[in-house]
Amino acid sequence: KWNGSHFVKTTLKEIGLVLHLNHGSLRCPTPNACDERLRIVHTTGVHEVALSYCGCSREIPRDLQLLRRGLYPATQRKVRTCVTFALLKMLHLFSLMGKVSTYDMYRSIERLTNNSGIQMPRSRYRPTMRCLVQWRHLKALKRGGRGHDTTGAAGTSEGELAILCPSCPRPGVNLPDGWAVVPKEKQFLYAAHVCMDANFRLKNHLVSNFSADPGLWDGMAYMTLRSPYEDYVLSQADAQDISTCVGFQALAKATTQNTRGLRYTGVSGAMCGRSEMVLPNSIANLQKGERYANMDYVFASAIKSTPLLLVAISYDIVCQWFINVFQRMAAWPKELQPRAGLNLRPLIPKFHEPAHLETLHEQYSFNLAEGVGLSDGECPERVWGSHNALAGSTRTMGPGTRDDVLDDNFGHWNWLKYSSMGTYVYCISTALINNSFESWQRMCAEWDADGFPKSVANPFKIPESSTSETEAHKQLDLEEAAALKAAGRAPVHKTSATSFLVMGLDLEESRYLQNWETVRSIYMPGLLQIQTDAGLNPTAIWNSNPNPEDVQLWLPSEISHDQRRAACVEDLPDMELHLRTAQCGSSLEGLRQALRIKTRMIYFKNKNVRGQRDGTRSRSIIDRVHKRAIQYVQKYRAARQAKLSLEGPGSWEETYRELHNEDIRGFASGKPKKNPARRGIWEDGHAPPEPEVTEAMNEEEDESDPELDDPNERGLPPRKKRKKGTGETRKELSWIWQTLPQTLGADEDDNVLRAEWARSRARVRRASEEVTLLREEMRRVLKSLEVKALWWDNKQDVRDNEAAELREGISAYASDQANLQRALAAAFKELWKTPLAHVDKLLEGLETTQVTVDGPDDDGDDSNAEDEPDDINT
Structure with missing residues (x-):
């Protein structure tokens, strides 16, 4: 508004604008004025606006008049705050994609209104938050089809609002007839893959309570139904959790014992091990640490009522959790009891497995287990990594609102996975592409067929023959x-x-x-x-x-x-x-054990420990383990030097090598890479060094299909090339993890060859299973989308007794959702055409593959075979 010398800010209300509701752009003959303190929060700021409700013969409830104008009222009675649909959409999407704090977003809206710091509008943050909480819930109900059901939100069952994984096997939806009677070697195609883990970042302080903030989603999506879950955990309060595996319990207790001021110390969850989608009712709050009772309930919720024959369960301490799981099942709630005869296959994620003790841990290895393909079991880490940014905002929320926010964000994660399933499977599928062995094959077959815990001979383990x-x-x-x-x-x-x-x-x-x-x-x-x-x-x-x-x-x-x-x-x-020879062997074994414990502790600290106090405490524990490792290093070096003096140089040096500092690294750690140094400049008094020709520049280019290697042709993001040193078949182990006894007889030679042959066989079988699983998952995804489209078609005419305009909206929305499912199916099918052809070729090649000890690894690339320390030159 011009005041004679410059423009000054004013409001729409001050210049006389009045919005008449329920009449479009016309005026109502008998208007009813709104509250004069009404404020409308929009993407451009907080505005004072004069509204007039309709009071003529066309009058409808006032809240509907506001909603039809794109305004969401913060209350049903004396409306003083409205938030526009445009702002709610923006706040909702920003909180999902960027994990942006709603408080910070609202403060930005205030600054858009007036950034001078004077005459600031009265805060409408709490009404805006109330509108956003309801908006999230209503969106989930609409997308879950509850608006098409006569029972509405009240009739929502447990987990109904969760987005289900389209690639998971579901009888009656995406499984063929006769799936339950397939041969045993094909049962892995119809198995569920469940991965569990806990997250100690998503804490919650003792702010508010469930009476004041009960939440709206309770048990409808991904969080467990609160009351039954807490009753079960309380009933198991006296249960003892005992660990006899790797010694990380001291660190775990040191960093989780201080729960003062916390309602929850974190969350635990279960995800699909193939698609990384969160399973319904499988996220639960942790009252005090990662206890068996919490994880049992999460697992039971993830597999409840499943008619499948086989479930592969991945958990970082499954070797301990699984020991008495069948005894603990007797205490599970009746509605969560698994089906009789369900076969469970325990596994340890690939990254976590090397940190455990070696004794009979091959039975938990993803690399060696039958029917898991190239899965790694680490999907919970990727899920937590995307949601840890919520920790700052959810820590001080009320309990109900916090659970709602977590449900909403996990739903968004699942939708991203659901809608990008075509690209995800496409990238994986394009990246894949005999003498004395009879007794070994029989040994491996007996190992694969044996249940848990395994009692038959271990083909992957070389018997210990070094003398202590x-x-x-x-x-x-x-x-x-x-x-x-x-x-x-x-x-x-x-x-x-x-x-x-x-x-x-x-x-x-x-x-x-x-x-x-x-x-x-x-x-x-x-x-x-x-x-x-x-x-x-x-x-x-x-x-x-x-x-x-x-x-x-x-x-x-x-x-x-x-x-x-x-x-x-x-x-x-x-x-x-x-004695010196024995001392060398025992020193190396002690060093390996110290490195296992240190690796596990560092991983636990990086994942869960935050703050200077807890960080210092955990660091001191890790330092004690580090000093123990140094003692073993000094002992080995002294023993080796004495052995060299007594025996002189010889073939024994291939077993007990000189121990350099760069050799002292964990099992999961690759060879240290030298970072490029800063290039000198003339001002330093030295000429800049000539750029070195890197090894990558001298490597031959891989032969590949240009149609597959150019993802931009299909509108996909560019894919990163696979790097050296990643994965079981490419990492360069330190020699301390490969040390064999000094003298090997014929039996020992056979044991070494048998163990390496068994691992080579396992690598080929995992690659073959991955190809078969991907093809089956492609089929299941397309079938699931088809069934979901038909489900929406049947929702178009379910509420015939409603008003005509409501029936039209219900039918239009259901038709739009059905069309979305069919569009996704068509896009996925077109995207998978070329990879499916290559899958057929790969399957034909794998059927004729002969397993050899020093053959190529699972991706068919043997160009860097000399860098593979696991391959033994025979």
């Missing part, structure tokens, strides 16, 4: 006693030669020198002469090294080969060699 330090001590004691008896000689000292050497090895670590000098003079009588010839005075040695840890012990390995004959009693150097 304790066993070496016993063996040398027996040999020494037998030698003395055969020679008819008495022991020269009450401390045997073996005990003398063991004492020396212990001194390397403990540095306790009592009685050492006396016993050493018995078994190394010539040492004093050697020290004298070298001009060394034992007393001077002590005076020059006042610290016990700096005193040289003068073991046989610390003197030359020629001097050992004169200084040592018979066979003493050979005894030390035997």
Whole structure:
């Protein structure tokens, strides 16, 4: 508004504009004025507007008059705040796509109205939030078809608003006739893949309560129905969760014990292991940590009423959780009891599996389990990664609103997966593309057919044949006693030669020198002469090294080969060699175990620990494990150096190699990559280095189909090329994880070959299963979309008793949704045409593939076979 010198802001109300509702652009003959304090919140700001309700013969309820004008009232009675549909759509989409805080969005709307800081409009944040909460719920009800049912929102059953995975097998929907009687080797095609995990980021403070904030979605979508779930968890409050696997419990307790001020410490959930979609009623709040009771209820909700024969369950601690799961099932609620005869297959996700103990853990490996294809079981991590950004806003929400927001965001995640199923399967499908083996094949077949826990021989495990330090001590004691008896000689000292050497090895670590000098003079009588010839005075040695840890012990390995004959009693150097060999093996095993524990702890810390206090506490625990690993490294290096001095160079160095710092890394870690250094400049006084030719520039280009390799031709986003060093068949293991015994007989050789052959066989079978699974999932997706389209068609004429305009809207919406399902099916089918042809070729090739020990890996690329440490040169 011009005031004579400049424009000043004004309102539509001040310039005389009055909006007449229920009359289009016309005026109502008998208008009723609205509240003069009415404010309309729009995408352009908070506006003062004068409204007039219709009061003539065409009058309808006032809330309907506002809704038909695209205005959502914050209350049903004295309306003082309305939010436009345009703003609600924007707030809803921004909160889903960008996880943007609604409070920050509203503050931005206020600043659009007046950014001067004076004459700011009165806050309408709470009414706006109330409108958005209702908007989310109404959208979910509409998309779930509840508006087409006469019972409306009140008749919504548990999980009905969840978007179901179209690729999951559902009898009566997308499975063929006779699916339940297929041969056993084909049952994996009709198995469910369930992945479970917990998330400790999505905490909730003790803000408000369920009486004041009950929520609108309770049990309708992805969150469990609150009352039955909490009653069950409360009934299991005294149950003990015991772990005998990898030692991460100390870290878990240290970071979850402080629950003061928290209503929930996080959430647990179950997802489809193939499509990564969240399953209905499978997200539950954690009252205090990741307990079996919480995970049991989540799993039971995920598989309830399933008529399938096989369920593959992936969980990072399934080796512990699964032990007594059938005993705990007896306490599950009756409505969640699984079908009798259901076959469960426990698995550990690929990234988590190396951090566990090795004992019989091959039965939990995705790489070795039958019927899982190339699944990795890590889909919960990807789901949590997309939703961790909600932690900041949901932490201080009321309990009901928080659950509604989580339901809404998980629904959005599922819709993105649902609508992009064609692109997802397309990218995966285009990326795929005998002598003494009979007994090994039989061994692998028996392993695959055995149930859990497996009791048959493990074809993937090489039997341990290296000697431990304790066993070496016993063996040398027996040999020494037998030698003395055969020679008819008495022991020269009450401390045997073996005990003398063991004492020396212990001194390397403990540095306790009592009685050492006396016993050493018995078994190394010539040492004093050697020290004298070298001009060394034992007393001077002590005076020059006042610290016990700096005193040289003068073991046989610390003197030359020629001097050992004169200084040592018979066979003493050979005894030390035997002990040093055992010490090398035990040191490596201790180092591997320390690295397993450290890997697990670091993963737990990065995933769940936030804040300086908890971070420092967990870091101190990890540092203790790190110091233990350093001790094993020092022990191994000392033992290897002594063995080299005693035995000299030889083939044993292929087993016990020199341990460099870059070799000390976890099982799941690839070889460290050197980051490119900063290029110098002339100002530094040095000429810039010439750019190096990278290895990638010298590699030959892969032969491929240009139609498949150019995703932009199909309107898809560009795909990243697969990098080296990723996955089971491409990562470069440190040699410490591949160490074999020094001497192998014929049986040991066969064990090594058998284990590698079994793993090669498993890689080929997983690739073949992945191809078959993808083809079956393509068929199931198309069938599910067809069934969903027919479901919407049947919703068009379900409410014949309603007004004509309402019946028209109901029919139009149902027709639009049915057309959407058919459009998705047509797009997916067209997208999959070329990959399906390549799948047929790949299947034909796999049927004739001969499994060899050092053949190509599962993706058919053997160009970098020399980088594969798991392949044994036979």
